[in-house]
Amino acid sequence: MNESTLCHPIVDGELLLIRKQRGLGEGNLVGPGGKLEAGETPFEAARREVREELRVEPTGVEKCGEFGFHFRDDAPEEDSMYVHVFTADGIEGNPEATEEAIPEWHAVDDLPYDEMWVDDRIWMPHMLDGETFTGTFVLTDEGGAMHSYEMELGVDM
Numbered sequence: 001m002n003e004s005t006l007c008h009p010i011v012d013g014e015l016l017l018i019r020k021q022r023g024l025g026e027g028n029l030v031g032p033g034g035k036l037e038a039g040e041t042p043f044e045a046a047r048r049e050v051r052e053e054l055r056v057e058p059t060g061v062e063k064c065g066e067f068g069f070h071f072r073d074d075a076p077e078e079d080s081m082y083v084h085v086f087t088a089d090g091i092e093g094n095p096e097a098t099e100e101a102i103p104e105w106h107a108v109d110d111l112p113y114d115e116m117w118v119d120d121r122i123w124m125p126h127m128l129d130g131e132t133f134t135g136t137f138v139l140t141d142e143g144g145a146m147h148s149y150e151m152e153l154g155v156d157m
């Protein structure tokens, strides 16, 4: 299964997201992140992806969760991903648009979940409340709807 990361800087009540310019979820509003490279830990990959996508260095990076997902209509082994989720308490530098990502800040209490992956509205409120979590999500309709999911809160990370 592909392993990837998401890293969410949260500063002054706002969450730094990206408008994804290519790859899985192109056009969606997502956390900065991407697949692990060979020999990399999830922590290293999370920081590298923020640097590559937004040209800033995340600070105070901490893991808050992990989840797996697959699409119901596809073979799970061919189209599934395991995602390590991090928060950051700041960034060094000013986010820049790159060919992969356009930065957008959004108030944590008014997130546009209808422009995000359908699983985000389930786990992200827990992340924003400072809870740890694990989850499994099964999406349908090419990711447009949630078929089923399981989540556990208060998990050791």
Ligand SMILES: COc1nc(N)nc2c1ncn2[C@H]1C[C@H](O)[C@@H](COP(=O)(O)OP(=O)(O)OP(=O)(O)O)O1
Binding pocket: 004, 005, 006, 022, 023, 024, 025, 030, 031, 032, 033, 034, 035, 069, 081, 083, 117, 118, 119, 120, 139, 143
């Ligand atoms: C289907 O549900 C998803 N939900 C959430 N919350 N995040 C998702 C979902 N599917 C993909 N993602 C995120 C997780 C990773 O951060 C990226 C992976 O995207 P991609 O396959 O494009 O990986 P990259 O490493 O960015 O690709 P490049 O080879 O272009 O660097 O999406």
